[in-house]
Amino acid sequence: MAIIVDKEEKRRLIALSCKGLLLENGIKNITVAQIAKAANIGKGTIYEYFANKDEIVFEIIMLFVEQIQDDLLIAINNNNTLSCREKMEYFMMLVFSEAYKKEFSIYKEFLSIALCSATPDTVAFRVNCHNSFEVILETIINQGIENDELHQNAIAMIPMIRYFHTGLIVDVSIGRVNAHMEIGSFINSIFGNIIYGENR
Amino acid sequence: MAIIVDKEEKRRLIALSCKGLLLENGIKNITVAQIAKAANIGKGTIYEYFANKDEIVFEIIMLFVEQIQDDLLIAINNNNTLSCREKMEYFMMLVFSEAYKKEFSIYKEFLSIALCSATPDTVAFRVNCHNSFEVILETIINQGIENDELHQNAIAMIPMIRYFHTGLIVDVSIGRVNAHMEIGSFINSIFGNIIYGENR
DNA sequence: AATAATTGACTGACGGTCGGTCAAGTAAAG
DNA sequence: CTTTACTTGACCGACCGTCAGTCAATTATT
Numbered sequence: 001m002a003i004i005v006d007k008e009e010k011r012r013l014i015a016l017s018c019k020g021l022l023l024e025n026g027i028k029n030i031t032v033a034q035i036a037k038a039a040n041i042g043k044g045t046i047y048e049y050f051a052n053k054d055e056i057v058f059e060i061i062m063l064f065v066e067q068i069q070d071d072l073l074i075a076i077n078n079n080n081t082l083s084c085r086e087k088m089e090y091f092m093m094l095v096f097s098e099a100y101k102k103e104f105s106i107y108k109e110f111l112s113i114a115l116c117s118a119t120p121d122t123v124a125f126r127v128n129c130h131n132s133f134e135v136i137l138e139t140i141i142n143q144g145i146e147n148d149e150l151h152q153n154a155i156a157m158i159p160m161i162r163y164f165h166t167g168l169i170v171d172v173s174i175g176r177v178n179a180h181m182e183i184g185s186f187i188n189s190i191f192g193n194i195i196y197g198e199n200r
Numbered sequence: 201m202a203i204i205v206d207k208e209e210k211r212r213l214i215a216l217s218c219k220g221l222l223l224e225n226g227i228k229n230i231t232v233a234q235i236a237k238a239a240n241i242g243k244g245t246i247y248e249y250f251a252n253k254d255e256i257v258f259e260i261i262m263l264f265v266e267q268i269q270d271d272l273l274i275a276i277n278n279n280n281t282l283s284c285r286e287k288m289e290y291f292m293m294l295v296f297s298e299a300y301k302k303e304f305s306i307y308k309e310f311l312s313i314a315l316c317s318a319t320p321d322t323v324a325f326r327v328n329c330h331n332s333f334e335v336i337l338e339t340i341i342n343q344g345i346e347n348d349e350l351h352q353n354a355i356a357m358i359p360m361i362r363y364f365h366t367g368l369i370v371d372v373s374i375g376r377v378n379a380h381m382e383i384g385s386f387i388n389s390i391f392g393n394i395i396y397g398e399n400r
Numbered sequence: 401a402a403t404a405a406t407t408g409a410c411t412g413a414c415g416g417t418c419g420g421t422c423a424a425g426t427a428a429a430g
Numbered sequence: 431c432t433t434t435a436c437t438t439g440a441c442c443g444a445c446c447g448t449c450a451g452t453c454a455a456t457t458a459t460t
Contacts, residue, residue, distance in 0.1 A: 043451090167363030173314075185356075244418080248441075
C-alpha cells in the first residue's frame with residue numbers, strides 16, 4: 001500500500017491556498033487552472049479531491065463562514081458588556097461591515113449560482129451554513145430571555161430573522177438599501193418598541 | 201437606404217420567442233445557439249440586439265414580471281370577501297402557489313442574474329418590483345388598520361415584510377423550506393398571537 | 401511488482417466576434 | 431419612367447478563445 005492522503009485535510013489545504021485568489025477575483029473570474037497553480041498542484045489533482053469547481057468554491061466559502069463564526073463567538077462570549085440587543089445588532093451587521101466586504105461579495109455570488117442551479121449539494125451546503133448561524137443566534141436570544149430583554153417566544157422567531165437577513169442581503173446587493181438602518185429598525189421591532197421605518 | 205428595424209420591438213420579439221425555452225431549462229441550461237434557433241435568426245444577429253446572454257434573459261424576465269404585478273393586483277382586488285389577514289396570507293403565498301410555478305422560476309432566475317451583475321437597469325427594475333409589492337401590501341394593511349385587525353404602526357413594517365418575503369423566496373429555492381408553513385407562522389406573529397414556529 | 405498519487409495535454413462545449421452577403425432603398429443617367 | 435450604380439444596415443454562421451473536466455502516462459511509495 002502506498003501512502004493514503006487524508007482527503008479531507010488535503011481539501012482544506014487546497015481551499016486555504018487559494019482563498020485569496022477567490023476573494024480577489026470572484027467565483028466567475030477564477031479558473032480551475034489558477035486554483036491548481038495557487039495550490040501548487042496539477043489541475044488533474046484538483047479533481048481527485050473535488051467533484052467540480054463549485055465544490056472547491058464551497059470549501060473556500062466554508063472557511064469564510066468559520067472565520068465569521070469565530071468572530072461572532074468571540075464577540076458574544078468574551079464581551080459581557082454588550083446587551084443582548086447590541087449583540088444581535090452586531091450579529092446581523094457583521095456581514096455588511098467593511099471588514100467582510102469581499103466575503104460578502106463572494107457569498108452574493110454563491111447565492112447567484114445556487115439560485116439557478118440548486119443541486120442537492122448546493123442546498124445541503126446552504127442549509128449547513130444556516131445551521132451554523134442559527135446556533136449563534138439561539139445563544140444570543142437565550143441570553144436575552146434570561147435577562148428579560150426578550151420574551152420567551154423570541155426563540156421561535158429565529159427562522160423569521162434568518163429570512164429577513166437573507167432578504168436584506170439580496171436587497172443590499174440589488175436594491176438601494178442601507179443595511180444599518182434596516183437592521184436598526186428591525187431590531188427595534190423585535191425588542192418591543194416598534195418604531196420600524198420611523199426615519200426612512 | 202436600407203430597412204431600419206425597431207430595435208426595441210425586435211428585442212421583445214426575440215425575447216418572446218424563447219420564453220418557453222427559458223422556462224423549460226433555466227438560464228444555465230440554454231445556449232445562445234438555442235435561443236437563436238428558437239427566434240429563427242442567426243446567432244450573430246442576437247448580438248445586434250443584446251450585449252450578452254444575460255441581457256436576453258433579463259428582457260424576457262421584464263416582460264414576465266410586469267404581467268405578474270398586474271395579476272397580483274387583480275387577484276387581491278377580486279377577493280374582497282377576505283379579511284385583511286387572509287388577504288395578506290393569500291398575497292404572500294401567491295408566488296409560491298402551483299399556479300405561479302413558472303413565474304416563480306423566472307423571478308428566481310432574475311435574482312440570480314441581478315445578484316452578480318447589478319447594472320443600473322437591473323437595480324432600477326428591482327426597485328420597481330419593490331414598489332409594486334409595497335403598494336399592494338400597503339393597501340392590505342390599511343384595510344387591516346381600519347377594521348382594527350392591525351395596530352397603526354403595522355404600516356411601518358412593510359419593508360421588513362418585504363425582506364422576509366425575499367428571503368423566503370431564496371430559501372424556498374435553495375433551502376429545505378415550506379413556504380406555506382413559514383408564512384403562516386409569520387402572519388401569526390404579525391397579527392399579535394406570536395406562535396411563530398410553534399409547529400416546526 | 402503493485403498500487404496510490406499526480407500530472408498536463410487534450411477535448412468538447414459554449415459565449416462572443418467578424419468578414420462578408422444580401423435585400424431594400426436612393427439617386428443619377430438615359 | 432427605366433435602368434444602372436451605389437449605399438446601408440440587417441443578417442449570418444464559420445471561427446476564435448476560454449475553460450471545466452478527462453485520461454493516459456508517469457512518478458512515488460511500500
